[in-house]
Amino acid sequence: MNEAATTAIRVEQTQQSRLPQVDFNNLKFGQILSDHMLVAEYANGHWEDVSIVPYGNLSLSPATSALHYGQAIFEGLKAYKFADGTVSMFRPDKNNERFNKSALRLEMPEVPEEIFIGGLKALIDLDRDWVPSTTGASLYIRPFMFGTEAALGVHPSDSYKFIIITGPVGAYYNKPLRLKVETHFTRAAEGGVGFSKNAGNYALSLHPTRLAQEEGFDQLMWTDAKEHKYVEEAGTANLVFRVGDTIITPSADTILHGITRRTIVEIARHWGYQVEERKVSVKELIDGIENGSVTEAFAAGTAATLTPITELGYEGKRYTLSDPATREFSNKVLQYLNDLRYGRIDDEFGWNYLVD
Numbered sequence: 001m002n003e004a005a006t007t008a009i010r011v012e013q014t015q016q017s018r019l020p021q022v023d024f025n026n027l028k029f030g031q032i033l034s035d036h037m038l039v040a041e042y043a044n045g046h047w048e049d050v051s052i053v054p055y056g057n058l059s060l061s062p063a064t065s066a067l068h069y070g071q072a073i074f075e076g077l078k079a080y081k082f083a084d085g086t087v088s089m090f091r092p093d094k095n096n097e098r099f100n101k102s103a104l105r106l107e108m109p110e111v112p113e114e115i116f117i118g119g120l121k122a123l124i125d126l127d128r129d130w131v132p133s134t135t136g137a138s139l140y141i142r143p144f145m146f147g148t149e150a151a152l153g154v155h156p157s158d159s160y161k162f163i164i165i166t167g168p169v170g171a172y173y174n175k176p177l178r179l180k181v182e183t184h185f186t187r188a189a190e191g192g193v194g195f196s197k198n199a200g201n202y203a204l205s206l207h208p209t210r211l212a213q214e215e216g217f218d219q220l221m222w223t224d225a226k227e228h229k230y231v232e233e234a235g236t237a238n239l240v241f242r243v244g245d246t247i248i249t250p251s252a253d254t255i256l257h258g259i260t261r262r263t264i265v266e267i268a269r270h271w272g273y274q275v276e277e278r279k280v281s282v283k284e285l286i287d288g289i290e291n292g293s294v295t296e297a298f299a300a301g302t303a304a305t306l307t308p309i310t311e312l313g314y315e316g317k318r319y320t321l322s323d324p325a326t327r328e329f330s331n332k333v334l335q336y337l338n339d340l341r342y343g344r345i346d347d348e349f350g351w352n353y354l355v356d
């Protein structure tokens, strides 16, 4: 595909591991970063110089294009440690695929599998002692890319950095969510960049989210840009509802196509549930909560896997959903996913990528 495909990854190991200083019983999300990072440089139309180096600061020109014009995309996935010490990543091929869709939309170069998946494997193999073995904990993995051309003027950067950093994260307590249905601000419009995991999508969510938090909500439930009539997704997680034996999840090109959502849809179909990926109106959802037909609702994403939604705010009114403990499908699928990711059951779908 390109020269880097055959280029070996250069490895420079740290002289002093920071591992002994890590308190694995007290891990705050995103605060602790592992010993090494992978850095690849794109210039002159191809990827060159792929290396694993000690985690450390970057030196950048103040004119770095990503800081001004926003060519910056990322991914998020996790590696898990089995009881026998095996380290496994969950569906990293899907992250590579989505990353390249984000790249294409933002006029950035694709990162080939040899660098993305090959780089993940080499990096996590080297830092495998950073993958926690405590129950429910995992290694969070953040691949990202940004334009590095040191020149002003709106045009695609002529050079890029692709970097992977990782860090141990603790067991996630799935605190139930209270979501405000957002009917004023917009996250993404048709033809825009809602499906891509680019930095700007998160910057624009911060202000509306803070306003909702001041009203006592945890996060927003975004709606479509045109009419604010259809629900789309939560801040960094997709939405899934259950009505009878049907699992319903909003579908649109304005939402981020989550791998957790996709995985849950595939499991639900395999288990014989009816699955509908379609537009879901706010009215349908509110009516369903009021008449009791919506029995389950949750947010799905890599960070928390599955978080029950227990309250919805819409046009000044609050609607309460069922007790999470009573939710059959949510609890069953969460248990199944955990068993699968920690290697406690047969990987019947072939989703685990062992790092060996």
Ligand SMILES: *Cc1c(COP(=O)(O)O)cnc(C)c1O
Pocket (backbone or CB within 6 Å): 076, 197, 233, 234, 235, 236, 237, 238, 256, 257, 258, 259, 260, 261, 300, 301, 302, 303
């Ligand atoms: C990352 C993300 C998701 C969840 O995607 P996963 O692949 O399941 O982690 C959903 N929505 C948004 C906006 C996201 O950034």
